[in-house]
Amino acid sequence: MKIYLSQDAVARALGADAVAAELARHDVELIRVGSRGMTWLEPLAEVEIDGVRHAFGPVTVSDVPALLAGTLDGHGPTEEIPFFANQTRLTFQRCGVIDPLDLDAYRAHGGLKGLERALDMDGLGVVEEAKASGLRGRGGAGFPTGIKWETVAKAEADQKYIVCNADEGDSGTFADRMIMEGDPFSLIEGMAIAGVGVGATKGYVYLRSEYPDAIRVMKAAVEVARANGLLGASLLGKGPAFDMEIRVGAGAYVCGEETSLLNSLEGKRGVVRAKPPLPALEGFLGKPTVVNNVISLATIPVIFEKGAAHYANFGLGRSKGTIPLQIAGNVKYGGLYEIAFGLPLGEIVNDIAGGTRSGRPVKAVQVGGPLGAYFAPHQFDTPFGYEEFDGAGGLIGHAGLTVFDDTADMLGMARFAMEFCAVESCGKCTPCRIGAVRGVETIDRIAAGDMAAKELLTDLCETMTDGSLCALGGFTPYPVMSAMTLFPEDFAGAREAAE
Amino acid sequence: MQANSPASAPDLGAIQEVIEAYSHLEGPLLPILHAMMEAFDHVPEDAVQPIADALNIGRAEVHGVISFYHDFRTLPAGRHIVKICRAEACQALGANGLADAVLTKLGISWHGTTPNGAVTIEPVYCLGLCANGPAAMIGDKVVGALDEAKLERVISEAGA
Numbered sequence: 001m002k003i004y005l006s007q008d009a010v011a012r013a014l015g016a017d018a019v020a021a022e023l024a025r026h027d028v029e030l031i032r033v034g035s036r037g038m039t040w041l042e043p044l045a046e047v048e049i050d051g052v053r054h055a056f057g058p059v060t061v062s063d064v065p066a067l068l069a070g071t072l073d074g075h076g077p078t079e080e081i082p083f084f085a086n087q088t089r090l091t092f093q094r095c096g097v098i099d100p101l102d103l104d105a106y107r108a109h110g111g112l113k114g115l116e117r118a119l120d121m122d123g124l125g126v127v128e129e130a131k132a133s134g135l136r137g138r139g140g141a142g143f144p145t146g147i148k149w150e151t152v153a154k155a156e157a158d159q160k161y162i163v164c165n166a167d168e169g170d171s172g173t174f175a176d177r178m179i180m181e182g183d184p185f186s187l188i189e190g191m192a193i194a195g196v197g198v199g200a201t202k203g204y205v206y207l208r209s210e211y212p213d214a215i216r217v218m219k220a221a222v223e224v225a226r227a228n229g230l231l232g233a234s235l236l237g238k239g240p241a242f243d244m245e246i247r248v249g250a251g252a253y254v255c256g257e258e259t260s261l262l263n264s265l266e267g268k269r270g271v272v273r274a275k276p277p278l279p280a281l282e283g284f285l286g287k288p289t290v291v292n293n294v295i296s297l298a299t300i301p302v303i304f305e306k307g308a309a310h311y312a313n314f315g316l317g318r319s320k321g322t323i324p325l326q327i328a329g330n331v332k333y334g335g336l337y338e339i340a341f342g343l344p345l346g347e348i349v350n351d352i353a354g355g356t357r358s359g360r361p362v363k364a365v366q367v368g369g370p371l372g373a374y375f376a377p378h379q380f381d382t383p384f385g386y387e388e389f390d391g392a393g394g395l396i397g398h399a400g401l402t403v404f405d406d407t408a409d410m411l412g413m414a415r416f417a418m419e420f421c422a423v424e425s426c427g428k429c430t431p432c433r434i435g436a437v438r439g440v441e442t443i444d445r446i447a448a449g450d451m452a453a454k455e456l457l458t459d460l461c462e463t464m465t466d467g468s469l470c471a472l473g474g475f476t477p478y479p480v481m482s483a484m485t486l487f488p489e490d491f492a493g494a495r496e497a498a499e
Numbered sequence: 500m501q502a503n504s505p506a507s508a509p510d511l512g513a514i515q516e517v518i519e520a521y522s523h524l525e526g527p528l529l530p531i532l533h534a535m536m537e538a539f540d541h542v543p544e545d546a547v548q549p550i551a552d553a554l555n556i557g558r559a560e561v562h563g564v565i566s567f568y569h570d571f572r573t574l575p576a577g578r579h580i581v582k583i584c585r586a587e588a589c590q591a592l593g594a595n596g597l598a599d600a601v602l603t604k605l606g607i608s609w610h611g612t613t614p615n616g617a618v619t620i621e622p623v624y625c626l627g628l629c630a631n632g633p634a635a636m637i638g639d640k641v642v643g644a645l646d647e648a649k650l651e652r653v654i655s656e657a658g659a
Contacts, residue, residue: 267528334630
């Protein structure tokens with residue numbers, strides 16, 4: 001009997017290891033895999049029946065006898081569950097399917113075809129292919145990946161670097177974590193292709209310390225890749241040299257900003273750098289450096305495997321390809337949902353996520369992490385795309401959606417956004433360092449009934465937007481102002497003092 | 500073992516060993532500090548000068564880096580660190596009330612340590628379990644779908 005059991009952090013957080021230990025006491029072939037992304041079913045066990053994987057979950061230790069006897073109620077074939085069946089899985093094609101550290105399985109499921117193809121091209125050809133795919137930075141800024149690569153490729157230097165930004169600190173996002181835990185070789189392959197494209201021989205993954213499982217899997221995957229000649233003196237034994245290291249962050253949210261990340265990687269305080277110079281020209285240790293998000297890099301292999309045109313075929317307008325939506329917060333069916341750009345927000349929240357877990361009406365959805373705007377139900381026709389969300393006064397960021405029911409206190413959420421900015425500010429620029437502190441105070445004045453403070457808050461937010469050096473101070477006004485504009489009733493003052 | 504016992508102060512030889520294991524890296528300071536945390540549960544004051552010497556930077560620079568990052572502490576914490584997520588997605592599932600209740604019951608505030616030295620409670624901003632909150636982390640083990648009873652059980656298992 002062949003059983004696949006998720007070892008993603010979500011599954012482990014919900015007791016998967018105890019289930020695995022119980023299964024190990026029986027005569028079964030147990031394969032630990034990443035997550036299929038349907039996190040309300042975790043720990044998810046899949047039993048192969050006539051060659052088709054059937055889903056059972058959430059599975060507990062006491063379910064094991066029934067699971068083995070075939071009497072446990074399940075959800076049928078995993079890939080026929082509507083949440084899964086309706087997706088377009090490109091970046092996440094192998095996540096949850098294979099043992100994350102099994103390089104042969106990776107290869108059997110299309111892995112390394114992209115790198116093989118890239119190795120038959122010259123650097124310029126690789127960069128052109130990335131450009132043609134239309135892939136834009138999935139970390140949130142949405143800058144075209146291929147153009148960033150082109151800048152680094154054209155720079156003259158004795159050493160260039162590929163740095164992967166795996167400092168996924170935004171609440172409501174977990175795509176980076178999930179792919180690193182479920183299909184780490186896709187990130188390694190993507191970084192290797194980037195190295196071929198721009199002429200870099202060394203890569204770093206800057207991975208946040210809050211992800212112990214991802215750190216463990218990534219470190220092990222790099223070892224496997226090295227031992228099998230994927231990485232090292234010659235990529236796959238026929239390409240240029242490329243090797244990489246996993247570096248662990250130290251709990252500073254601002255290090256997800258690329259210049260702050262580079263300072264941190266160099267062993268400095270994670271203080272933001274002024275641009276220019278661009279990291280593409282003067283990045284890690286002053287050398288030309290590609291800084292890309294995990295999902296951007298992990299999407300590169302499938303682009304090279306299937307061709308740029310295939311990838312660019314999906315999407316909406318200038319938002320090409322697929323986006324792994326992360327559906328989080330108070331939702332019935334949460335998890336990772338990879339789909340072409342263009343789905344209306346309301347369809348994601350109401351149809352895919354099934355509304356709130358609490359069963360109460362949806363009040364607000366924060367899109368794009370702690371620096372993303374809140375959206376109210378009357379904006380639910382906004383299609384999911386970079387320009388479309390910008391036009392609606394928000395941003396898609398790293399594509400995390402955090403759903404709140406009608407018990408949410410939006411003044412409290414606005415205050416939290418300012419408080420978070422104050423805690424995490426690197427301190428370099430005044431609008432962020434001081435503005436966030438004044439922001440908390442001003443929101444407290446509104447809460448106490450001082451309506452004149454609303455204008456002050458608006459003014460403060462404008463200063464932070466225009467005057468901050470990076471997105472932390474510059475985007476904190478998104479959640480603050482959207483909360484105040486969309487939910488004026490929560491800012492009407494005369495509230496009871498917070499306990 | 501008493502976490503705050505002065506007897507646990509590491510000797511300079513052990514500190515030097517940690518530094519030497521990582522000083523060949525490009526950008527070695529964070530790996531060195533993480534290794535100090537791993538070895539001694541804090542970055543000892545006695546390590547600052549040797550690190551500065553090894554990396555050819557000032558003491559102030561080393562101190563600045565240690566104090567910038569939430570992960571590095573200069574004094575030992577409780578034997579177990581429990582990090583409770585305070586970020587938005589967990590808040591949407593009641594994390595605020597949960598944390599308040601647990602802190603009140605333990606009689607400590609954020610960053611505080613229980614009187615028996617067993618558990619230090621820290622805030623954390625996102626563990627990436629955002630569809631399965633509220634979430635927390637004990638050492639490097641994550642737990643999700645918490646309610647008050649479950650979180651209290653986790654904390655009491657840690658010895659609080």
